[in-house]
Amino acid sequence: MTPxxxxxxxxxxxxxxxPRRTLLTLxxxxxxxxxxxxxxxxxxxxxxxxxxFLTLNNMLNLLxxxxxxxxxxxxxxxxxxxxxxxxxxxxxxxxxxxVLGLSLHHVPMPVAFLFCLAAGAAAGLVNGLIITYGRVxxxxxxxxxxxxxxxxxxxxxxxxxxxGLPAGLGALSADSLxxxxxxxxxxxxxxxxxxxxxxxxxxxRTLYALGSNAExxxxxxxxxxxxxxxxxVISGLMSGVAAIFxxxxxxxxxxxxxxxxxxxxxxxxVIGGASLFGGRGSIIGTLxxxxxxxxxxxxxxxxxxxxxxxxxxxGSVIIVAVLAERLLSGAxxxx
Amino acid sequence: MALLELRDIWKRFGVTQALSGxxxxxxxxxxxxxxxxxxxxKSTLSRIISGHIRPDxxxxxxxxxxxxxxxxxxxxxxxxxxxxxxxSLAPDLSVLENIMLPRIAMPxxxxxxxxxxxxxxxIGEIGQSEVLRPDMKVSELSxxxxxxxxxxxxxALDSRIIIFDEPTAALSPHEAEQLFGLMRSLATRxxxxxxVSHRLEEIFAVTDRVTVLxxxxxxxxxxxxxxxxxxxxxxxxxxxxxQDIYNRGGRSRRRTDGAVVLxxxxxxxxxxxxxxxxxxxxxxVLGLAGLVGAGRSETIETIFGLRQPVSGTIELDGKPxxxxxxxxxxxxxxxxxxxxxxxxAIVPDFSVRENLLLAHLGARSAxxxxxxxRGAAVRALLERLELPERRLLDANMLNFSGGxxxxxxxxxxxxxxxxLLLLDEPTRGVDxxxxxxxxxxxxxxxxEGVACVVVSSDFEEVIGVSDRIAVLSDGASVAELPAxxxxxxxxxxxxxxxxxxxxxxxxxxxxVARYGGTAYWMAAEGGRLFCFDRVGDDPSADPGxxxxxxxxxxxxxxxxxxxxxxxxxxxxxxxARPTLLVPISGKRGHSLGxxxxxxxxxxxxxxxxxxxQYILAALGERRDAPNETRIEA
Numbered sequence: 001m002t003p004x005x006x007x008x009x010x011x012x013x014x015x016x017x018x019p020r021r022t023l024l025t026l027x028x029x030x031x032x033x034x035x036x037x038x039x040x041x042x043x044x045x046x047x048x049x050x051x052x053f054l055t056l057n058n059m060l061n062l063l064x065x066x067x068x069x070x071x072x073x074x075x076x077x078x079x080x081x082x083x084x085x086x087x088x089x090x091x092x093x094x095x096x097x098x099v100l101g102l103s104l105h106h107v108p109m110p111v112a113f114l115f116c117l118a119a120g121a122a123a124g125l126v127n128g129l130i131i132t133y134g135r136v137x138x139x140x141x142x143x144x145x146x147x148x149x150x151x152x153x154x155x156x157x158x159x160x161x162x163x164g165l166p167a168g169l170g171a172l173s174a175d176s177l178x179x180x181x182x183x184x185x186x187x188x189x190x191x192x193x194x195x196x197x198x199x200x201x202x203x204x205r206t207l208y209a210l211g212s213n214a215e216x217x218x219x220x221x222x223x224x225x226x227x228x229x230x231x232x233v234i235s236g237l238m239s240g241v242a243a244i245f246x247x248x249x250x251x252x253x254x255x256x257x258x259x260x261x262x263x264x265x266x267x268x269x270v271i272g273g274a275s276l277f278g279g280r281g282s283i284i285g286t287l288x289x290x291x292x293x294x295x296x297x298x299x300x301x302x303x304x305x306x307x308x309x310x311x312x313x314x315g316s317v318i319i320v321a322v323l324a325e326r327l328l329s330g331a332x333x334x335x
Numbered sequence: 336m337a338l339l340e341l342r343d344i345w346k347r348f349g350v351t352q353a354l355s356g357x358x359x360x361x362x363x364x365x366x367x368x369x370x371x372x373x374x375x376x377k378s379t380l381s382r383i384i385s386g387h388i389r390p391d392x393x394x395x396x397x398x399x400x401x402x403x404x405x406x407x408x409x410x411x412x413x414x415x416x417x418x419x420x421x422x423s424l425a426p427d428l429s430v431l432e433n434i435m436l437p438r439i440a441m442p443x444x445x446x447x448x449x450x451x452x453x454x455x456x457x458i459g460e461i462g463q464s465e466v467l468r469p470d471m472k473v474s475e476l477s478x479x480x481x482x483x484x485x486x487x488x489x490x491a492l493d494s495r496i497i498i499f500d501e502p503t504a505a506l507s508p509h510e511a512e513q514l515f516g517l518m519r520s521l522a523t524r525x526x527x528x529x530x531v532s533h534r535l536e537e538i539f540a541v542t543d544r545v546t547v548l549x550x551x552x553x554x555x556x557x558x559x560x561x562x563x564x565x566x567x568x569x570x571x572x573x574x575x576x577x578q579d580i581y582n583r584g585g586r587s588r589r590r591t592d593g594a595v596v597l598x599x600x601x602x603x604x605x606x607x608x609x610x611x612x613x614x615x616x617x618x619x620v621l622g623l624a625g626l627v628g629a630g631r632s633e634t635i636e637t638i639f640g641l642r643q644p645v646s647g648t649i650e651l652d653g654k655p656x657x658x659x660x661x662x663x664x665x666x667x668x669x670x671x672x673x674x675x676x677x678x679x680a681i682v683p684d685f686s687v688r689e690n691l692l693l694a695h696l697g698a699r700s701a702x703x704x705x706x707x708x709r710g711a712a713v714r715a716l717l718e719r720l721e722l723p724e725r726r727l728l729d730a731n732m733l734n735f736s737g738g739x740x741x742x743x744x745x746x747x748x749x750x751x752x753x754x755l756l757l758l759d760e761p762t763r764g765v766d767x768x769x770x771x772x773x774x775x776x777x778x779x780x781x782x783e784g785v786a787c788v789v790v791s792s793d794f795e796e797v798i799g800v801s802d803r804i805a806v807l808s809d810g811a812s813v814a815e816l817p818a819x820x821x822x823x824x825x826x827x828x829x830x831x832x833x834x835x836x837x838x839x840x841x842x843x844x845x846x847v848a849r850y851g852g853t854a855y856w857m858a859a860e861g862g863r864l865f866c867f868d869r870v871g872d873d874p875s876a877d878p879g880x881x882x883x884x885x886x887x888x889x890x891x892x893x894x895x896x897x898x899x900x901x902x903x904x905x906x907x908x909x910x911a912r913p914t915l916l917v918p919i920s921g922k923r924g925h926s927l928g929x930x931x932x933x934x935x936x937x938x939x940x941x942x943x944x945x946x947x948q949y950i951l952a953a954l955g956e957r958r959d960a961p962n963e964t965r966i967e968a
Contacts, residue, residue, distance in 0.1 A: 200703060200704060201702050201703055201704065202696055202699060202701070202702060202703070202704060203702070205689065205696060205704065206696070208682075208684060208685070209682045209685065209693065209696075211684075212682045212683055212684040212685065213678075213681065213682045213683060215678055215679050216678075216679055216680050216681060216682050216693070217682065217693070217697075218641070218660075218661060219639075219641065219661055219671060219673050219679050219680065220661065220665075220693040220694045220696065220697040220747070221660070221661040221662035221664070221665040221666075221694060221696075221697025221698055222662075222693070222696060222697045223662065279682075279683070279684040280684050
């Protein structure tokens with residue numbers, strides 16, 4: 001209810017002709033800008049507190065750590081954009097990992113990868129179909145799938161971890177290109193592809209429209225059913241990809257692998273500015289969210305803070321991030 | 336002293352200034368009309384009075400004392416209740432429970448026996464003991480009866496002030512008459528009634544004074560209704576002559592001989608659409624008229640692929656067509672401007688540009704967006720709709736007024752250059768200025784050869800904007816006729832829901848059962864006859880028209896009876912088709928149509944005077960001596 005002569009914020013176009021483009025309005029409209037500021041601030045604080053933080057070694061270590069949760073957060077972003085949620089990704093990392101490990105003992109590595117990815121995509125397809133066409137809440141379906149996935153991981157593996165994996169698998173995370181770990185490059189490539197998909201393809205815009213107002217998207221002729229299912233398929237597929245990189249890093253596959261990662265993925269998306277109601281969020285924001293979480297965890301480790309306290313820290317960050325998002329988007333709307 | 340007084344009320348929603356210094360006063364014992372075009376602020380003002388929303392500034396005085404209600408509940412406690420068109424009843428509870436619902440919400444034990452007695456007494460007071468029982472479930476009641484329950488609810492709270500917000504939108508003329516009678520008697524008993532409506536004939540029928548709002552300002556305050564002329568009131572509401580809004584500029588309605596673009600045959604999609612047929616030609620605007628709940632929106636949603644028909648056919652350009660999804664419809668060249676802008680049209684997180692191109696996205700088969708390919712079309716459209724491109728394209732839709740939003744949604748439908756455009760309530764919640772430019776746009780689209788179907792609950796609008804009108808009632812087509820032949824009253828009779836027309840139908844059926852021949856309900860005006868209902872198919876007694884027909888009187892078989900004194904049998908020159916016509920009047924003496932009876936050969940025992948009395952007793956509300964009136968054509 002601001003008076004007429006208030007700042008003419010989002011009514012104005014993107015060109016430089018816009019009058020009175022204050023920092024606040026820029027911040028309020030650009031999620032990516034906001035997140036990059038947060039990341040820089042966190043890095044600055046941590047490097048002041050710990051001299052080790054900004055060392056090359058620590059940074060490379062952090063890049064590698066970001067891969068698995070980053071891949072899951074990518075899939076989770078698509079699902080959260082349409083107003084859904086996928087609680088099953090952690091368990092799916094477990095079960096697709098087991099599929100990978102069992103396959104590796106029988107078939108060549110690329111075929112084993114294919115089996116692993118297919119298993120993840122298939123689980124995502126089941127999630128998507130039931131949620132979209134069975135009209136069951138995403139929370140319930142993926143909660144069920146979470147339980148099923150973990151259980152199958154134990155059943156298939158006989159509750160034993162799988163070792164003796166081919167040496168070639170380890171190359172995926174050991175190699176580096178221009179001193180950057182290959183697995184991190186894969187992650188960045190996935191995010192770049194996802195950014196293009198979300199912003200420059202019909203499917204990507206359909207996901208946003210679907211989360212923002214599904215009925216309007218339907219009336220406009222968008223294929224909302226198909227894309228709703230595909231979001232879950234991609235999320236399941238990313239679990240498979242994450243399982244491959246996880247296995248390559250530790251060269252051993254445990255049926256308990258990936259446990260709790262669904263919450264890290266959701267947290268990264270939420271810290272990255274996405275709305276759990278759907279329609280709002282960005283893939284770049286999610287990537288920043290992944291790093292904010294890693295940085296804080298890493299910083300607390302460097303400071304020798306008890307790991308028991310880390311949950312409190314991360315939890316507070318999530319809540320503060322969402323609260324700040326609310327206040328800022330409120331400012332935007334009032335603009 | 337005024338019962339209620341409002342002083343200098345201001346209210347703003349986002350960028351829209353809904354009320355600017357509005358003032359209003361209500362006396363005990365009067366019915367005070369609050370009128371204005373769509374978006375004038377009348378609903379905002381009444382919702383402020385009822386406590387649903389709070390003004391930004393201004394005073395509300397009840398019996399001279401300053402009233403500060405914090406919400407609807409406080410207003411109810413102060414004796415102010417609103418009866419809305421979208422009823423706030425709990426459908427699974429009984430009439431009794433609904434009437435006493437506010438009481439149930441209060442602390443303390445309930446004495447159901449006393450409550451029942453009280454409810455019974457209230458129902459008696461409004462003269463409904465025969466039809467409304469406390470134990471009936473609200474979901475089983477008609478819309479008219481539900482409104483009565485709402486009124487009873489207000490009375491149970493002992494409300495001195497009752498606001499009626501567009502109460503007749505879903506009522507048949509007969510039910511509306513009943514409601515007006517009830518309103519009169521409430522006023523006589525000292526209640527102050529506020530009547531919000533944009534239907535002029537109702538305002539003249541029932542109110543004592545009129546306050547007119549235009550674009551949030553009071554343009555006339557408390558004028559005595561008797562002293563007003565209809566044209567004057569329209570000028571006050573609209574700020575100019577009415578014809579101007581529809582942009583006819585003296586042009587007559589065209590009867591195009593363009594090709595039939597859409598033909599709908601016996602379309603059925605239960606429960607709302609039962610049997611709908613009509614056709615639209617290129618270059619024509621067809622109005623789809625009817626009351627709320629007649630199945631108009633559902634019909635066009637079925638054409639557009641949002642619902643799947645159960646039976647019947649749709650032809651597009653002469654070929655059978657069936658849209659399995661909106662995508663099919665859009666690709667076949669159909670555009671839809673949906674009824675619920677916020678719910679079915681706007682994507683709030685998208686910029687105006689992306690909102691505008693949403694249907695383009697839906698129709699596109701490539702992977703990429705291809706927004707650039709529509710650049711020229713978008714610019715041209717924005718210019719035509721008088722939307723400033725620079726201010727608009729990257730902005731958030733929700734920051735704009737309803738009118739501006741509607742223009743963008745209209746542009747979304749037009750950017751694909753459709754051959755058939757379906758518009759569902761295109762001016763709902765839109766200010767008068769934008770309304771006029773939407774009508775102008777509609778005309779231009781039609782002139783370019785697009786077939787347009789407009790759904791509207793506003794009879795005046797539907798008559799003003801259409802070339803032809805198809806009337807729906809309870810999910811079935813009842814008539815299809817040129818717009819210049821019809822007026823609001825006759826449209827109301829065609830559109831009357833089956834449930835209320837049933838009474839007339841029963842009387843017609845009884846007459847035919849008793850005397851044979853054919854019986855019909857019709858109106859005659861301007862040399863034409865409009866048949867709303869007909870019973871009996873004896874070819875020797877054929878009056879020369881069927882239900883939904885509108886022949887010239889001279890071309891019917893009963894021309895001899897029209898213009899002759901009512902209440903007696905008249906035979907044609909050759910002695911054929913003996914016919915009795917009985918005009919039916921409402922309480923105010925206005926016409927509710929004519930009931931007629933035509934025979935091949937009249938039965939020997941036929942007593943015209945007695946039958947006339949019977950018809951008047953069954954259907955009339957004012958019993959004039961029939962032979963004093965003549966049926967004029």
